[in-house]
Amino acid sequence: MDGNETPDLDAIIATIADEMLSYQGCGKVADYIPALARVDPRHFGIAVTLFDGRVLVAGHADVPFSVQSVSKIFVLVLALEKRGAQLWQRIGREPSGSRFNSIVQLENEKGIPRNPLINAGALVTTDALMGVDDPVATIAHITGFMRELAHDHQVGIDPEVARSEAETGYRNASLANFLRANGNLDAPVEDVLNVYFHQCALSMTCRQLARAGLFLANHGVDPLSGRTVCSPDTARAVNALMITCGHYDASGDFTYRVGLPGKSGVGGGILAIAPGRAAITVWSPGLNAAGNSEVGALALERLAAMTGWSVL
Numbered sequence: 572m573d574g575n576e577t578p579d580l581d582a583i584i585a586t587i588a589d590e591m592l593s594y595q596g597c598g599k600v601a602d603y604i605p606a607l608a609r610v611d612p613r614h615f616g617i618a619v620t621l622f623d624g625r626v627l628v629a630g631h632a633d634v635p636f637s638v639q640s641v642s643k644i645f646v647l648v649l650a651l652e653k654r655g656a657q658l659w660q661r662i663g664r665e666p667s668g669s670r671f672n673s674i675v676q677l678e679n680e681k682g683i684p685r686n687p688l689i690n691a692g693a694l695v696t697t698d699a700l701m702g703v704d705d706p707v708a709t710i711a712h713i714t715g716f717m718r719e720l721a722h723d724h725q726v727g728i729d730p731e732v733a734r735s736e737a738e739t740g741y742r743n744a745s746l747a748n749f750l751r752a753n754g755n756l757d758a759p760v761e762d763v764l765n766v767y768f769h770q771c772a773l774s775m776t777c778r779q780l781a782r783a784g785l786f787l788a789n790h791g792v793d794p795l796s797g798r799t800v801c802s803p804d805t806a807r808a809v810n811a812l813m814i815t816c817g818h819y820d821a822s823g824d825f826t827y828r829v830g831l832p833g834k835s836g837v838g839g840g841i842l843a844i845a846p847g848r849a850a851i852t853v854w855s856p857g858l859n860a861a862g863n864s865e866v867g868a869l870a871l872e873r874l875a876a877m878t879g880w881s882v883l
């Protein structure tokens with residue numbers, strides 16, 4: 572599409588939702604967190620929030636799902652605003668090329684996680700945000716931030732998902748213990764895990780998440796309310812990490828296919844940012860081998876192709 576034409580977005584979203592029906596149920600729902608294994612894999616939702624305030628939706632755009640690792644983006648924004656570039660003394664900025672919960676890589680790299688969007692890096696990010704605060708206050712801070720960004724006070728944490736993850740989160744506990752052993756966690760391991768499991772258990776709809784991410788498409792300023800959420804530097808940093816590391820060891824493939832900063836979660840959601848234009852959320856619970864939504868990525872690939880919104 573030529574960049575001067577205004578694409579008929581209503582028609583595009585309807586077409587994508589229709590096309591995705593033939594992929595219904597593709598992929599495999601995350602089952603290592605028992606509460607997620609119960610989600611119906613046939614869901615598909617999409618929401619696009621535009622700078623003029625329009626929100627285009629199709630499918631199950633108003634059904635809440637577990638945001639999981641998409642939360643890493645928002646906690647990273649808060650941690651960068653609080654700690655600035657100091658955060659990079661504790662976490663790298665390179666794609667991992669490894670699974671999202673790899674333990675081997677963390678050991679090889681002496682407790683410095685490769686980037687903030689894999690689990691080890693997110694645990695350090697959460698620790699950096701928490702500082703000396705208590706975990707309950709930090710969970711409340713993150714939840715309040717998401718409510719404000721989504722402009723919706725219904726946003727909350729699903730306690731059953733948080734509990735389910737805490738009961739089975741042995742790998743994350745291993746990562747956290749290893750980080751602490753290397754001096755890269757300040758707070759007690761159980762406090763960091765507590766906050767991390769709760770941030771992952773945030774339950775949001777495509778509509779809420781696409782609204783919440785809009786500031787990232789506009790240098791940190793929400794284009795609808797005019798509120799400054801973060802500095803332009805933080806917004807640029809977070810977009811750079813999303814486009815290089817947002818899909819774990821499948822980040823190259825996502826960027827090749829979609830060409831937008833994006834972050835996936837094992838709940839099947841993906842938040843994508845179209846700079847200067849929109850924030851987009853897709854949700855389909857079936858995951859590919861790398862733990863990213865299979866149909867969600869396909870829907871974004873179609874959206875990028877039909878709108879010409881790729882940044883590349």
Ligand code: GLN
Binds near residue numbers: 672
């Ligand atoms: N809560 C999940 C975990 O820690 C998040 C992983 C993800 O969404 N990729 O395993």
